[in-house]
Amino acid sequence: MSSLSPQSFTAITDLFHRISGIRLTEAKRALVQSRLQKLAADSGESDLNVFVQKMVRGQLSEDMLVSVVDKLTTNETYFFREPAHFEDLARRAGAHRATGGAGGAGEFLVWSGASSSGEEAYSIAMVLADKLGTAPWTIHGTDLSTTVVDSARQGLYPMERARDTSKDYLRRFCLRGEGPYEGQLLIMKELRARVKFQCANLMQPLPALPLFDVIFLRNVLIYFDASAKRAIVERVIERLKPGGVLYPGHAESLAALDLPLKAIAPAIYQHA
Ligand SMILES: C[S@@+](CC[C@H](N)C(=O)[O-])C[C@H]1O[C@@H](n2cnc3c(N)ncnc32)[C@H](O)[C@@H]1O
CATH class of the missing domain: 3.40.50.150 (Vaccinia Virus protein VP39)
Structure with a gap:
């Protein structure tokens, strides 16, 4: 699977920011890439940058957009935290x-x-x-x-x-x-x-x-x-x-x- 180009990283993190309000910085690049690679592979797309391009152009399903947002959020939690x-x-x-x-x-x-x-x-x-x-x-x-x-x-x-x-x-x-x-x-x-x-x-x-x-x-x-x-x-x-x-x-x-x-x-x- 290809790696995420700087343009694709900006495009996908801008999209995620518009939806969730969360700004993912450069420090999260490896994490974004690994989480998207799995989704792209599951959807049958072998080129990660093409997958991102389709995503930002609205050419993928609403369900896939929901999955991308799910994958990029941080859900760490446990009982009686703080x-x-x-x-x-x-x-x-x-x-x-x-x-x-x-x-x-x-x-x-x-x-x-x-x-x-x-x-x-x-x-x-x-x-x-x-x-x-x-x-x-x-x-x-x-x-x-x-x-x-x-x-x-x-x-x-x-x-x-x-x-x-x-x-x-x-x-x-x-x-x-x-x-x-x-x-x-x-x-x-x-x-x-x-x-x-x-x-x-x-x-x-x-x-x-x-x-x-x-x-x-x-x-x-x-x-x-x-x-x-x-x-x-x-x-x-x-x-x-x-x-x-x-x-x-x-x-x-x-x-x-x-x-x-x-x-x-x-x-x-x-x-x-
Ligand atoms: C780190 S968890 C915190 C869970 C719990 N409140 C705790 O303190 O353990 C952050 C949660 O915020 C959710 N989240 C992020 N952006 C959100 C948004 N725009 N609206 C609602 N929930 C959001 C994420 O999906 C994630 O489950």
């Missing part, structure tokens, strides 16, 4: 329970805004099941990539992704795989039923979503330039309840964005 957020969530859910959802708060709603394969959303679900039990609560998980949204719905994971999950939560909320599923865990049905996954591109108008008590928007803003990052956060905080909080990743400060957000703890912002 644990301080889950501790804060547990406190908020506990306070919600103590007041019986008073002040019209009602159902406790959480959004995992770049949910990848679902580990973040199910970690939230374990905390809410623990703190709120059978009271009304729901989690929404959204992501750009159709592949990860499909796998999130299944709730089946290699055991090592749960290395930071407590034994108590593993016992109460996960099933240990046996036979052909050895080394994997399945999120229990009762928890899966509380988490709704769908595709959503943060760069575009959002689908119909309720107002949330807590929004996780972690380890995704890092990929955007300042103006895209601002536009995304502005759109996302429209979905926060009054007094609700937004958690970006700990490496993703929102301080310079000049938005009505008040930092109340490291990587925790309240709609001001």
